Amino acid sequence: MEERDWAAGSFPFSPGLGAVYSKIAYDNSKLKDSIGRLGTNPYTLENLLKYGGVCRDQAYFARAVCRASGLPAYMASGQGNTSGAGHAWVGWIVRDAKGFRLESHGRYAYDKYFTAEIVDPASGHQILDYLVGIEAKGLSDEKAFDDADLLFRVWREVGPRLDVEARFRLLVEAVKRNPFHRRAWLALGEATASGELPQASAERQWQFLTTQYKEFPDFTFQMAQKFSKKLKTAAEKYRFYEATADLFEGLLRQDLVAKLRLQEIAMCEQENRLDLALSVACAGMQECAGE
Secondary structure, eight states: HHHEEEHHSSSOTTGGGGGGGGGGGOTTTTHHHSSSGGGHHHHHHHHHHHBOOOOHHHHHHHHHHHHHOOOEEEEEEEEOSSOOOOEEEEEEEEETTEEEEEESSOOOOTTTOOOOOOOOOOTTOOOHHHHHHHHHHHHHHHHHHHHHHHHHHHHHHGGSSSSHHHHHHHHHHHHHHHHOOOOHHHHHHHHHHOOOOOOOHHHHHHHHHHHHHTTTTTHHHHHHHHHHGGOOSHHHHHHHHHHHHHHHHHTOHHHHHHHHHHHHHHHHHHOOOOHHHHHHHHHHHTTTTTT
């Protein structure tokens, strides 16, 4: 309680409060001896502000300050793309005129910390932070999310007793009500992969998903694995992979382009199209030279 009162009294609320991460001076000496300038002093927020710390201390401090003011925040950790080093930063949820969204501080763009592990406050399990972002986006329209969730639960409980068209109309309607109901999308993806969802409908849903999820390309990548299974011929699959690679290229996610190109090469080999496999490999090496 003393820590909370100190934080709330020292840092007034603001939607960008997580930026107090940078108030903690980086202590390089702690990288060498794990003790640093803090020494034997108590590990308190006030002492962190006085003596400094490493990235994990910065994230811990910022999370505590945010929570003391009622701003939902979490510590995030991930691996850098260029150095491969572990890093920690702070993320938080803010609300603006468009609804809820994620913000972060200490997440360095130059090292490509695209995804982060956080502790799910609901389950206590490790999850990726973009899943919280999707949830926040969905709850920006709570009424629509409740409607979508009701349709999803009807599909789950009654769907097995309905014909195929009626069953998946429930899922299509769910994502139409709220495009950020992730579980409904996952169910649609499984239906597509198993061949239960007609191809024409699957194509429409894919276009809808890629339009809505530009902020969450990692989820689009996950869904691409499912939607691609609906395609029958090598030519159809090749066109799908090429268009999806262009999508990730436009979002500056060369890591996802690289993963997709490797899958595309494997597909071309399975379809005995080694000419296409070579072409894709060359394109991938040019697009993703740094990956």
